Amino acid sequence: MGLCSGKKGVVFGIANDRSIAWQITKALHEQGAEMGFTHLPDRDPERPKNENKVRKLVEPIGAKFVIPCDVQKDEELDGSFARIAQEFGKIDFLLHSIAFAPPNDLTGPVYNVSRAGFQLAMDISAYSLIALAGRARPIMNAGGSILCLTYLGGEKVIPGYNLMGLCKSALESATEYLASEMGKDGIRVNALSAGPVRTISASGVGDFKKMLELYETFSPLRRNITEDEVGKAGMFLLSSMSSGITGETLHVDCGYHIMGGPPLDAIPGKAEG
Numbered sequence: 001m002g003l004c005s006g007k008k009g010v011v012f013g014i015a016n017d018r019s020i021a022w023q024i025t026k027a028l029h030e031q032g033a034e035m036g037f038t039h040l041p042d043r044d045p046e047r048p049k050n051e052n053k054v055r056k057l058v059e060p061i062g063a064k065f066v067i068p069c070d071v072q073k074d075e076e077l078d079g080s081f082a083r084i085a086q087e088f089g090k091i092d093f094l095l096h097s098i099a100f101a102p103p104n105d106l107t108g109p110v111y112n113v114s115r116a117g118f119q120l121a122m123d124i125s126a127y128s129l130i131a132l133a134g135r136a137r138p139i140m141n142a143g144g145s146i147l148c149l150t151y152l153g154g155e156k157v158i159p160g161y162n163l164m165g166l167c168k169s170a171l172e173s174a175t176e177y178l179a180s181e182m183g184k185d186g187i188r189v190n191a192l193s194a195g196p197v198r199t200i201s202a203s204g205v206g207d208f209k210k211m212l213e214l215y216e217t218f219s220p221l222r223r224n225i226t227e228d229e230v231g232k233a234g235m236f237l238l239s240s241m242s243s244g245i246t247g248e249t250l251h252v253d254c255g256y257h258i259m260g261g262p263p264l265d266a267i268p269g270k271a272e273g
């Protein structure tokens, strides 16, 4: 018997085996959860690259369904939730692990962000949580859990995170308002603020290698998180083990977020202590 035995849920946002959503999926599967998956639709249906990448990962673990869903399209969201209700009836958890910003708007300074780029990034990276939560509410069991993925760049300035930082601020605020509104239905809504994990989305953010080095130097644990640690924490927040937690942004970053300055041993010539 696992922590999630008998639990059913949906994962939005697996792109490949590096995706954070895949790390969390593996941890949920190990604990007995039953899952369905959505993926970014393929531009060319004749070459279903996205679909094949996701199927290759999730079919061996008994995926109940794998469906394309562009979270920018209401009709695709409606169709996805109709299919989820048809397959599962009610669900116990939903993972939102989706973000995107146009590279030109993400890599430049915020003062240069285009109106269209801002709207697109906010739509995919923040509004989509609201769109999913509103559709999940009628088919979610009491005790259900919704989780999204955020990053410290939504709370503090992290050079290079830029426009995505504004999206994460909105995402984290949406997490709190949704938690306050859905709590009476027994539904929890939380955010997992992960330290840097080398994925496709991450490769679009500033000097990622530098960010990894920073975490190794500055974080209290003097290292980066592992994908497995994010997976386990995500499973925890989606399971009944976190039944008393809602509206929370849980930092899984080796403690980096508590630091207001570099540890002494990180400053050349300064011995610790």
Ligand code: 0WD
Pocket: 013, 014, 015, 016, 018, 019, 020, 021, 039, 040, 041, 069, 070, 071, 072, 096, 097, 098, 099, 100, 124, 149, 150, 151, 193, 194, 195, 196, 197, 198, 199, 200, 201, 202
């Ligand atoms: O260090 C990191 N990687 C961190 C990521 C640290 C802290 C937080 N996060 C967050 C990200 O901001 C995101 O919200 O975790 C979440 C997942 O990010 P990831 O696992 O790093 O990235 P990735 O594997 O790329 O998954 C994001 C996916 C997209 O993948 P690709 O590689 O195809 O861009 O979001 C999906 C897409 O699969 N996606 C969409 N899905 C549906 N509709 C859409 C869309 N319009 N746009 C992107």
